[in-house]
Amino acid sequence: MISHWPTHQEIDINVPISVEHGLQLRSQRGEIVKNWWGRGLLAAMDSTAVKEELDAGKRYARKGQIEWMECSESTVKASVQGRDDKPYTVTIAFKALPGAAWTAVLTELSQRLDLCGAILGGSMPEDVQALFERHDAAVLPADPPHSTCDCERTERPCRHMLAVACLVADRVDTRPLLLFELRGLPQEQFMTRLRELWNLPLPDVDDADVPQPSERSVTGYYRRPDVEPETQPTAPPKVDVLAKLGIPQFFNQDDQTSLQTLRKLYHDHIRR
Ligand SMILES: [Zn+2]
Numbered sequence: 100m101i102s103h104w105p106t107h108q109e110i111d112i113n114v115p116i117s118v119e120h121g122l123q124l125r126s127q128r129g130e131i132v133k134n135w136w137g138r139g140l141l142a143a144m145d146s147t148a149v150k151e152e153l154d155a156g157k158r159y160a161r162k163g164q165i166e167w168m169e170c171s172e173s174t175v176k177a178s179v180q181g182r183d184d185k186p187y188t189v190t191i192a193f194k195a196l197p198g199a200a201w202t203a204v205l206t207e208l209s210q211r212l213d214l215c216g217a218i219l220g221g222s223m224p225e226d227v228q229a230l231f232e233r234h235d236a237a238v239l240p241a242d243p244p245h246s247t248c249d250c251e252r253t254e255r256p257c258r259h260m261l262a263v264a265c266l267v268a269d270r271v272d273t274r275p276l277l278l279f280e281l282r283g284l285p286q287e288q289f290m291t292r293l294r295e296l297w298n299l300p301l302p303d304v305d306d307a308d309v310p311q312p313s314e315r316s317v318t319g320y321y322r323r324p325d326v327e328p329e330t331q332p333t334a335p336p337k338v339d340v341l342a343k344l345g346i347p348q349f350f351n352q353d354d355q356t357s358l359q360t361l362r363k364l365y366h367d368h369i370r371r
Contacts, residue, residue, distance in 0.1 A: 121163025156261025195283025
């Protein structure tokens, strides 16, 4: 009987070195993401990939081959353990929207409390996409982001880039504000600028008592394991949006009926 000795290529595909505290995807089978913006972002990153690399990238992501991932100023940087002893460094640089586009989008968004509440609650109605388009902008990138990996594979995007793309899409799928950050608007600025548009005071020390969308900044979600390992997928945030945002100035604060309606509106969107 002739036994089959695996080729180098086959070993490379199937047996990356295991990672003890790798970052995990929510989905272990089927689609990586389920929401339109997560799908759209993933499509922008993997549309030019060859199937073999795409399949391997998904497998790497589901196996937890990504040791850490950081997101800062439209750029994602991650460490992916492959078959070599030394993990590969991947960067994915997204194109930020111009400041003027963000100003126009936020100005209109500030008048749509339903959409603000939904976004803060981890959802994004398709109306948001139309809102961006009215200002000649797009919430999703039209072109593949500029990506790099220091591996020696000839395929681009390589499986390591694609594994990171899966993880980015997974995180964005429950946190639209992370997508905004990748498009050039840090999460903190989203809150600050809405408050400015509503003529609300900036947060003070009392805000420490108010539930936050996350106890950690967007940049810190996926820290290196030697700082704080994150091995479990993060759940969508549950927040009291009305308490978080305050009450827009154009609302009559003595009008309890309207306030109750506003609060219900926020909460209805958060539950979706
Ligand atoms: Zn690579």
